[in-house]
Amino acid sequence: MMKLQTxxxxxxxxxxxxxxxxxxxxxxxxxxxINVHQTDNELIKKREEVIRLISEVGIGPFVMEDTATGxxxxxxxxxxxxxxxxxxxGEEWNYIDISKRIIDDETIDYRVLHYxxxxxxxxxxxxxGKSLSSITYSARNIRNLILVFLAFFIIVxxxxxxxxxxxxxxPLRIITGRLGETSSPAFDPAEPLITSTEDFVxxxxxxxxxxxxxxxxxxxxxxxxxxxxxxxxxxxxxxxxKLENMLLRDDLDPATEAGIEESLRTLHRLKALVNSMLxxxxxxxxxxxxxxxxxxxxxxxxxxxxxxxxxxDGGLNVILNCRGSYTFSKANRPLLFSxxxxxxxxxxxxxxxxxxxxxxxxxxxxxxxxxxxxxxEGMSRQQLDRLFTRFSNRPSNSSTGxxxxxxxxxxxxxxxxxxxRVLSAxxxxxxxxxxxPVNSL
Numbered sequence: 001m002m003k004l005q006t007x008x009x010x011x012x013x014x015x016x017x018x019x020x021x022x023x024x025x026x027x028x029x030x031x032x033x034i035n036v037h038q039t040d041n042e043l044i045k046k047r048e049e050v051i052r053l054i055s056e057v058g059i060g061p062f063v064m065e066d067t068a069t070g071x072x073x074x075x076x077x078x079x080x081x082x083x084x085x086x087x088x089x090g091e092e093w094n095y096i097d098i099s100k101r102i103i104d105d106e107t108i109d110y111r112v113l114h115y116x117x118x119x120x121x122x123x124x125x126x127x128x129g130k131s132l133s134s135i136t137y138s139a140r141n142i143r144n145l146i147l148v149f150l151a152f153f154i155i156v157x158x159x160x161x162x163x164x165x166x167x168x169x170x171p172l173r174i175i176t177g178r179l180g181e182t183s184s185p186a187f188d189p190a191e192p193l194i195t196s197t198e199d200f201v202x203x204x205x206x207x208x209x210x211x212x213x214x215x216x217x218x219x220x221x222x223x224x225x226x227x228x229x230x231x232x233x234x235x236x237x238x239x240x241x242k243l244e245n246m247l248l249r250d251d252l253d254p255a256t257e258a259g260i261e262e263s264l265r266t267l268h269r270l271k272a273l274v275n276s277m278l279x280x281x282x283x284x285x286x287x288x289x290x291x292x293x294x295x296x297x298x299x300x301x302x303x304x305x306x307x308x309x310x311x312x313d314g315g316l317n318v319i320l321n322c323r324g325s326y327t328f329s330k331a332n333r334p335l336l337f338s339x340x341x342x343x344x345x346x347x348x349x350x351x352x353x354x355x356x357x358x359x360x361x362x363x364x365x366x367x368x369x370x371x372x373x374x375x376x377e378g379m380s381r382q383q384l385d386r387l388f389t390r391f392s393n394r395p396s397n398s399s400t401g402x403x404x405x406x407x408x409x410x411x412x413x414x415x416x417x418x419x420x421r422v423l424s425a426x427x428x429x430x431x432x433x434x435x436x437p438v439n440s441l
Contacts, residue, residue, distance in 0.1 A: 315353035
C-alpha cells in the first residue's frame with residue numbers, strides 16, 4: 001500500500017515517461033523535417049548572396065569564355081559546393097533535390113538547389129549543394145541535445161513534484177499526526193488547521209465535529225457508568241451486611257448457611273466488578289493524580305512477592321530478572337501496581353502446573369521495558385484482537401475474575417503513556433511488553 005504522495009509522484013512520472021516515449025518516437029521525423037527546412041533556407045540564402053555578388057562584379061570572374069565546364073567551388077571538407085555553368089536557352093530550373101556528385105573519385109550525396117539565371121542573353125545553371133553527412137551530423141547533435149534536456153526535465157520535474165506534493169499534503173500529515181497522538185476521543189487541538197486548501201479545511205472541520213460528538217458520547221457513557229456503579233454500591237453493601245448478619249444466627253440449617261455463603265461470594269464478585277468499572281471510568285476521566293516517583297524494579301518485586309504463594313500452589317516457577325533501581329516519575333503508584341499485578345496474575349491463572357513465568361525489567365535505548373512471559377495456554381488471533389475489550393476474554397464457566405482486568409491494565413498504560421505489545425499463539429504461551437516513556441527515567 002502506497003502513500004498518496006508517492007502515487008501522485010508516480011502518476012506524474014509515468015505520464016511524463018509516456019509523453020517522452022511518444023516524443024522520442026516521432027523525434028527522428030521531426031528533426032529530419034526541421035533540418036531539411038533549415039538546409040533549404042540556407043541554400044536559398046546562399047543563392048541570393050551569389051546573385052547579389054554576380055550583379056555587383058558581373059558574370060565574368062565566374063565563367064571564362066574559354067572554360068567549357070563553368071565555375072565550381074568546394075570547401076575543403078567537401079561539405080558544400082557551388083557551381084555555375086552555361087545551359088541551353090529556354091530551360092528553367094528552380095527546385096531542390098538530393099543528388100550525387102563525384103568529387104576526387106568520391107561519390108557524395110548532396111541536397112542541391114538548382115536555379116536558372118539569365119545574364120546578358122546567356123542562360124546559366126546555378127547549383128548550391130550541402131552534403132547529407134553534415135546534415136545528418138547536425139541532426140544527431142540536435143537529437144542528443146534534446147534527449148539530454150528531456151532527461152534533465154524529467155528529473156527536475158520529478159523532484160519538484162515530490163517537493164510540491166510534500167508541501168501540498170502537509171496539512172493531511174498534521175491531521176493524521178494529531179489523531180495518532182491523541183489517546184482520548186476528545187480530539188480538540190488548540191488551533192484549527194491553517195491551510196489554503198479548502199478540502200483540508202473541510203476535512204479538519206468535519207473531523208473536529210465528529211470527534212466532538214464522539215467525545216460527548218464517551219463522556220455521557222462514563223457518567224452513566226459512574227452513576228450506575230455508585231448506585232449499585234449502596235444496595236450491594238446493604239445486602240452483604242444483611243447476609244453477614246444472617247450467618248450469625250444459630251438456628252440456620254447447613255443448606256441455608258451454604259446458600260448464604262454462595263450469595264456472599266457472588267456479592268463479592270459483583271462489588272469487585274463495580275469497583276473495576278469505577279476505576280476505569282476515573283482513569284479515562286483523568287481523575288487520578290500522577291505525583292509519585294516509583295522504583296519500578298521494587299514495584300515489580302512487590303507484585304511478584306504478593307503472587308508468589310499462588311504461583312507456588314500452582315506448581316509454577318517464577319523467574320524475576322530485575323536488578324538495580326529505576327525511577328519512574330510523574331506516576332500513580334497504586335495504578336502501576338494494579339497494571340503489573342493484573343498481567344502477572346493473569347499469567348499465573350493461565351499457566352498449567354510445571355510451567356514458568358519470567359518477569360524482566362531493563363533499560364533499552366533510554367527507555368524502561370518490562371516483559372512478562374509465560375509458558376501457558378496462549379491465545380488465538382481472535383482473542384488477541386479482543387484482548388483489552390471489557391468482558392470479552394472471560395470464560396463463561398469462570399467462577400473467579402471479572403473479565404475486566406486487562407482492560408484496566410490498558411487504561412492505566414494509556415494514562416501513563418506506556419506502550420503495550422502482546423505476542424501469543426495457542427500452546428506457545430503469552431508475552432506482554434510494556435515500553436515506558438523515555439522521559440520517565
